[in-house]
Structures are given as structure tokens and as C-alpha cells.
Amino acid sequence: MSSTTLSVVVVGGGFGGLTAAIECKLRGMNVTIIEKYPTSADQGDVIDFFPNGGRIIAKWADGRVGRDMLKCCINQGNKFEFYNQKGEFLCEEPWNLYPHHYPHQFAGHRGEMHELCMNYAKEIGVEVLLGQSVVDYLGSDDDNVPVGVVLASGEKLLADVVVAADGPRSMARQKVLKLPDTKVNSGYAIFRAFFTMTEEHKKNPLLKSFSDPNEDMTKLWAGPDVHCLLYSWNKGNDVGWVVTHKDDQDIGESWSFPGTIEDTLKYLDEGSFEERFKEVVRQTPPGRIVDYKLVWRDPLQTWLSQSGRTVVIGDAAHTHLPSSGQGGAQALEDGVTLAVCLDRAKGDVKLALKVFERIRFNRSHIIHMSGVSNRDGYHQVEWTREFVEANPGSMTVHRLDWVIEHDAEKNAEEHFEHLAADVKSGKQGTLEELSLPAGGHIPAVALDAVKSQQSEEIHIDGHKINETVRKIVSSVAA
Template structure:
């Protein structure tokens, strides 16, 4: 049986484990955290990722546990609606609904059926060696250093991938997108008091944005973005953050006031602006953020990682000349699409986060006069993806 080592137990790594296991691979997942306990708030599952999960047999679980969205909307800080599109119009065009789910819930879906003995926590990847028909990863684990060899190594270890650095030491690494993001989650009982509907909504200001969406269990997640210099020492204080959005339209101030302090998260946003020469190096393949980290502006980070995993398993299963040919096919299929997405996300982030009043007015004006059909069509680059022939 062919063996695979997956480095990273995030969404991309766990989806890869599911996809490879379903095509006959013996899979082991190594995670540097002491436990597979995802942090974060909500994650949007767009139609392209729903199709990928359907092909893995996980779509039913997503529909049972995720929150189907009724509409997508864009507003301005004062409350004016720039766009409001019923989700049914996207469904008719792209075949499946939008869902939103807490990251922990998506993790549970992706871990279903995986052998607990195949998950190895507390293992930090420190290096990789390439052989003619295998690769060996070195980990620092609870019992010291350990080397693990496999027919295939999947580097799904995030935007600051240690394996990518080991393979491509001259690569410049992630680029700062120009803004930081806070995230929070409201429990169901507080959401019920606010009378909110399951609508994915984003509000634009100058140098700032606020977005929200209902997720599983009647909860709500939100994010708030602010354009600041990289590494700005902003206080991790929900009250101070709420003050900055206090004059935005309802229900934004009430949402922030109702947010439990302990759910607040913050990080600067980075993405991979510079192209990689390849996603494949010998028997090591880069996947998800390790290969093509995008900004949140296109809502595709997790979705692209899920696509990667389905495509990888299909390419390896259907390449007649074996593993190496399958990896070349994966690179051919994934690199052009994801490179376009990464560059587009960076450009869109600069537009969305502009502090320039003239540029912000132009952004709002253009968006407000575009017909809904054009806005729906603009999503086609992402949403029209379908699993490759032969994906399981």
C-alpha cells in the first residue's frame, strides 16, 4: 500500500487525509500543536468547496451541521446597501448553496472516519530529505527527533510553511496584505436576541471593513479589518475595538458589545504574492496556504485547500505513469488557478481597505451601479470549479 505523510492538521491537511485514504493510501498526519484543536471563528464554504466535499462523501455532513446562507450583501458604513443577492441565484448558476460553519465544526467533519492512531500531535517539522521514490520528514516530537519516510509527503503546514522554506530557501515568503483582522463569535442565545438572519454580509468603510455570517448551532461569527502598518502594537481589547465601530450601522455596534471577550482573535494578514516555481519537489507536494496563501478578500482560503486535496487524490489515482506523473498533473492543474487567486486577492484587499477618500468613493460608486448579474458572474472564476474527472 502506498504511504503518505501529511504535515499539518488544518483544513487542507485533513481534507488531503480523507481524499488519499479514500483512494487506497495509508495516511499519517503530523501536527505541531499538542492537540488537534482548531482556533478561529467561522469559515465560508462556497459552491466550489461544497462540490469538492460532495465528491469526498462529506457533503451530507456539511449540510447537516453547516448553516446554509440565504443571501449575500454589501453595505456601506452608514447602512446603505450596495448589493443584495439571494443565495438562490448563486445556487441556480453554480449548482450548490453557500454554507458557513465554525472552523471546529468543519474539523470534526474532516476527521470523521480517520484512524486516531494515524494522528500524531506535538510534532514540529524541522526538515525534509528527497529520495528518488520517497521523501523523509524530520520532526521534533515529544520523545525527541524522529524521521518518517513515505512514498509521498504533503506539506500542508500553512502560510509560513517550514517545509516550503526547507525546499525553497531563497523564496521571499509571505507578503503583508496591509491590514489586520479581528474575529469573534456570538453564542446562539445572544444571536437570537438580535434577530439576525443567515446572511453573509460585509460593510465597507475607509481603511476598515466589518463582515458577519450565521454559522452552525445558531451562532454568529464576525470579522473586523483595519489598515495598519505591519506589526502595529494594537491592544487586544474588545472594548477599544468596539469603540472604533460604534458609529457604524446597526447591528454592528450591538454585535460587538454582545461578543464574549474570550472569543476575540487577531492576526495580521499575509499572503503569497510571489509565484512558486512549482508546487512539487520530488515526492513532496505543497498544498493549501503552504502553496498559495490568499487574503480573506475572496473568501477562498479554505475552499482552495479543499480543492487542492481532491485534485491531488484524483491526479495520483488517474495518472497512468505512477506517483511522479500524478504529482506533475496536480501541479499543472493547481498552480495557474491558485496563482491567479492569490494575486487577485491581494489587489482586491488594497481596493477594499483603501483609506483614500476619493478611491473609497469610486469603489462604492462602481459597486453600487453594477447589476447583480455582473456581481454573480464575477464570482465565476472561483465558483465554477468542479472536481477533476475520476475524483472520488
């Protein structure tokens, strides 16, 4: 079997699943993607892809998809401004950290951006099944049973490889990896919203500064236990905002709820936040606020089924906190890396998936952990202009070169052969030892946990982190 005769079923039509589907199709595979929602064009609020993810989109259709995305994304203006909770300006940095990032960095309305990617998938021949749910996985633990999925209608779809990109609440973790759901409240939640400014909004003196027809804006406010982001783009018409705050609510079975202006303002009033930002919250139209509980999930010990022909990717494998700034980009990196491995393995699915896991495992887990350290960095400082001047770089978006300059496709091409040789030879070692180095440093919060504890345990927000994380962190600390 060659890679061009492979059949691939992708469960989940988010950005990670779409990227895997598109990249596999571009390499000649037969791809079907299954998505339970009938449309995404009007769903969600703001998402961003820093250049390590955006460069993947930017090359599709000789750059056309990326150019179309820039038309609806933040691209007029190049400042990321930082304030304390009182509204005192602290510092700024470029929105595009380096000039060559401009065609590779995308941030805007999730639904609009997603529709561009979905349309391209259909254009190149990916079969898309919308409004259909997967209820079971076939052959994930038996070499003698074909892999595939069962739809809610009872229909079975068989394939050579199944890619579970079914998000944070992944059913595949239980059905394929046989894992209990280990979600725990991270101790934080976010309120988030998107809306289009009306003419009345633009006349409001407190909102006027966020509606500049000539400049897109990205701003962050930080205070004790709360930080806020505001995006304004599309000639000052579109606004998205996020408030990250402490939260101890029992998450139960669902962790996304309708949010209210009153609940959001409670956290902003406690921190005496700037009136301009609070007015954006007050003027958000009814029904547009989402109360989203931030759930921590331990990094998985493996992403592969027992049969080695089904794999979980994206948020199903590594559920990022938003403060990592990398949840979407890491899903895109997964998608293109998987496609490269399936192509290079020339039909040997088990080999492809093992190499894929070894390329991605350490890098994704280290970046996964960064969400905790980034968040705590904002929340545990009394921000003043004097502090920032004395500590350059203390209040920035944590865009490290080893993260955002990464070319996942090139990396997969460069490392496939020697990792495939390791797999074929049966090289011994733990998955952490057999996988590529992460490429950068462990977040300080995790490293400090290793250094400060005599025991073998690591705790974050009172949660005992599992053995996989301990091994990764300890190897870097050493």
C-alpha cells in the first residue's frame, strides 16, 4: 500500500482536524471528515494563531487562503499594548513580533476563519460530513478488526487510519485510549464575548477609543487574580474580549455556560478595573457572553490506540489553557506533522503514527504546561510602570522564538527517517526519551515545583500532576 491509497477518517472539524484532513488530501490520500455541528460560520469569538501555526495555513492554495484570512483578521496596526487594572499604560510590543510574521499571524473571529479553512478542504476534495456524530470507534484495540467509526445513524465508516480530533471533551480518550475522564477545575475560568459595534456604541465616549477605522487594536490589562484581553478590528467594527479570573465552581458534566454582564463585572469591580474596559462589558449585547470553566487535563502517556492505527490529536491529546497562547497553533502543528508521517511511511500506518507521536510528544507537553506559568505571571504581580521598567519583558505575551519560529512541516521531514529507524530497530527507552527534545525550556512554575519538593510529586493549583509530566519536567530540570 502507498500513502496515496490510504483512507483517512478524521473525527472533529475544528482547526486541528481540518489541518490534518487538508494536509493528508494534499498528499493524495482519501479523506473524510466528520463534524457534529452543521455550521461554524457564526460560532465562537476570537482565536489567534501565532506564526508557527499560521505558516501552515499561509501556504495553502499558493497563499490564497492566508491572504483571504488576513482580510478578516487583525492586520491594520502593529501594537500590543499592556496596562494595569487601573488603566495605566505600562508598555507595548509589536503585534507581529518580527516583520516576517505578517503573512503568518492570524487573529479574528473564530467562525469566519474556520469557514475559510472548511471551504478550502471541500475545494480540494475532502469529503465533509456535517451534522453527524460519532458514537463509537472500531478496531482501536484489535489488530484483526478494521479501524473506523460508528455514526449516530448506525452507519459504519472504515478506514486505514482514524484521527480523533474531537476536542477537549474527547470521547476518543475513553473509547480509544481506555482512559477515565480526568478533568479537574484549574481554579480559573474565563468570560468571553464577540460583538459588532453599532453606531450608538461608537458614539459612547468610553468605547470611542476602541473603534478606530484606521487601526486594529490588541490590549491586555492585568491585576491580582484577573487579566483581560480586548481585540478590535475590521475598521473598528468588531470587538472581542476575554476576562480570565479565579473560579472554584464545581464544573460537573459541562463547563461552558451562558455568562452575564453582572457576573463579569463582579470580578472587574473587585479589582477596580479601568472603566473603559468595564464599559465594553456593559455594552455587550445580551446572549453574547460565554462563561467557560478552564479545565486542566494531565498530558496523556500515549496518543495511540492499542492497535496503533487510531490517534488523538489537538485538544483531545493536549488541552491547553488559553494563557499558553498556543492551543490552536499546536493543533495545526499536529495536523501537518501527522500528514507528513503518513506520507513518508508509504502505507505503514503503525510506523507513521509512532513517528508522529515521537516528533510531537515532548514539544506539545512542554508548551501545554506553559499556560500555567504564563497565567500566574500576570496574576501574581502588582503591576506598575516602575516595576516594568525595572524588569524588562516581565509583561509581554510569552512568544519565545523556539515556539513561534518553529516550522512543523520541515521539522517532520527532517526527523522522520531517523525516528522511523528507531521504531523499526526496537530501540528501547521511555516515550519521553525516544521522542524529540522539546526544543526549549520548561515553564518556571513546573521547574520550581521539581526543585522545591523532596518527593516525586508535582502539584499545580493543588492538583497532583501525573507521571508523564514528572518525567518530562525532571529530565529538563536535570
